[in-house]
Amino acid sequence: MCQGDRKDWRTSCEAKEDLKENRGVIAIYRDFAFLYDRLMWDVDYIGWADYVEGMFERSKVNPRLIADLGCGTGSFCLEMAKRGYEMIGIDQSVEMLNCAKQKTLDAGADILYLNQDMTSFELYGTVDAITCLMDSVNYVTYKNDLKRLFRLVNNYLNPDGLFLFDINSPYKFEQI
Incomplete structure (x- = not known):
């Protein structure tokens, strides 16, 4: 691994x-x-998956197919796949995706990984939920790229779907 x-x-x-x-x-x-x-040894991917499932419940969204933007080495995708979700992991780093695929194979899971930038990704259809976690949105540094990301999410997300993302804020940088 x-x-x-x-x-x-x-x-x-x-x-x-x-x-x-x-x-x-x-x-x-x-x-x-x-x-x-x-x-990322200290990241609680089980806790993240619990949190995301809680957000699904609170939002009354029952997703089957989830796209994870900036999936990295696939740890979150793998945890969600273990819980029965169909996952699509999207990352622009081939090396990260190679690691993700190896972890997925080692776990006997089935996850589709796509080598694409989150500001220009393409899917074959819509998904029930899109996640972009571990501060991945922070890597989008230009306003036009951020707008393009949100347009793509709107385009590929089912009308009753949910987009979950987290970001670092000035508060975190100043206070934590």
Whole structure:
């Protein structure tokens, strides 16, 4: 899995086509993907899934198909899939998705992963809910990109669906 040592990660998470790509900039993202789960060791994905399910209940939304924007290495997608939801994980990092796919295979789950930017993603149809957690919206730094993200969410979300996201605010940066 991607949390192991560098040797373990290279054999289980690195896709063959990645070997052909430029080693410069790509290596930065490859290393980050390898370290991501270690850096996020304290994230309570079970707690996040409980919270999201609570939001579904409070909103009287009963989703079957959920898209997770900025899914990273797929930990949240995997937890939701274990609970019976059909998941689509979307991330712009191939390396993160390689790790996500490996974790999904290791768990015997079935999750569709798409290599797309959250500000320009395309789906084949609508979904019941869209999540964008772990401060992923904070990576959208331009106002026009944020508008495009919200338009896409509106386009691909069923009319009675729910979009859940979190962001860091000035309060967090100043007070916490």
